[in-house]
Amino acid sequence: QKEVEQNSGPLSVPEGAIASLNCTYSDRVSQSFFWYRQYSGKSPELIMSIYSNGDKEDGRFTAQLNKASQYVSLLIRDSQPSDSATYLCAVKMGFSGGYNKLIFGAGTRLAVHP
Amino acid sequence: DAEITQSPRHKITETGRQVTLACHQTWNHNNMFWYRQDLGHGLRLIHYSYGVQDTNKGEVSDGYSVSRSNTEDLPLTLESAASSQTSVYFCASSPKSGWETQYFGPGTRLLVL
Numbered sequence: 001q002k003e004v005e006q007n008s009g010p011l012s013v014p015e016g017a018i019a020s021l022n023c024t025y026s027d028r029v030s031q032s033f034f035w036y037r038q039y040s041g042k043s044p045e046l047i048m049s050i051y052s053n054g055d056k057e058d059g060r061f062t063a064q065l066n067k068a069s070q071y072v073s074l075l076i077r078d079s080q081p082s083d084s085a086t087y088l089c090a091v092k093m094g095f096s097g098g099y100n101k102l103i104f105g106a107g108t109r110l111a112v113h114p
Numbered sequence: 115d116a117e118i119t120q121s122p123r124h125k126i127t128e129t130g131r132q133v134t135l136a137c138h139q140t141w142n143h144n145n146m147f148w149y150r151q152d153l154g155h156g157l158r159l160i161h162y163s164y165g166v167q168d169t170n171k172g173e174v175s176d177g178y179s180v181s182r183s184n185t186e187d188l189p190l191t192l193e194s195a196a197s198s199q200t201s202v203y204f205c206a207s208s209p210k211s212g213w214e215t216q217y218f219g220p221g222t223r224l225l226v227l
Contacts (some may be wrong), residue, residue, distance in 0.1 A: 030215050043218035043219060043220055043221050044204070045218070046215055046216070046217075049214070049215070053148075062173050088156060088170060090214075092214050101173075102214055102216065103194075104149075105219040106154055106155060106156035107156055
């Protein structure tokens with residue numbers, strides 16, 4: 001089982017709709033969760049972080065976390081064609097030796113069509 | 115402006131050759147990371163460093179090495195390039211506190227023939 005799983009997509013939504021991106025993770029003790037956006041041919045950029053159960057809103061983006069279900073999601077309201085990108089879910093996990101690492105999912109490709 | 119750069123941006127090499135990819139950041143970040151990105155696998159951690167003279171292996175470190183002699187640079191060396199190392203390589207850095215907030219370089223596309 002992969003440590004961080006995402007549906008690869010593509011997820012196709014019409015302009016103005018809500019895009020819902022989902023991510024599940026395997027480590028029950030994980031405490032920190034992140035969403036990165038990656039445009040085609042570009043590097044990932046951090047768009048959201050969430051640490052507590054519930055919702056966190058930032059503009060058109062809302063991150064949702066449910067630690068009991070080991071589930072984190074990203075909602076994009078009023079989707080725009082410029083939101084078309086691959087969205088990477090990342091989870092901070094602890095490993096032996098006291099080091100923490102950021103484990104990335106394979107990403108979900110979002111396509112917003114006019 | 116502070117930034118993180120990678121060079122070269124594109125590289126074609128032959129199997130068996132040694133290749134070094136450069137990563138340079140001007141944020142004075144303690145933490146630096148190397149990832150590779152392949153279709154279907156997402157970003158996988160190769161090596162990372164939490165400071166000068168500190169280096170650690172990630173999940174896919176075989177065939178790669180790094181050294182950290184100063185804060186700004188973390189070069190990645192492929193000791194003997196293999197076709198399986200054809201990939202896009204990203205360097206990232208983050209501050210000592212809040213290391214999870216990683217800033218990525220533009221990437222290097224490496225093709226091993």
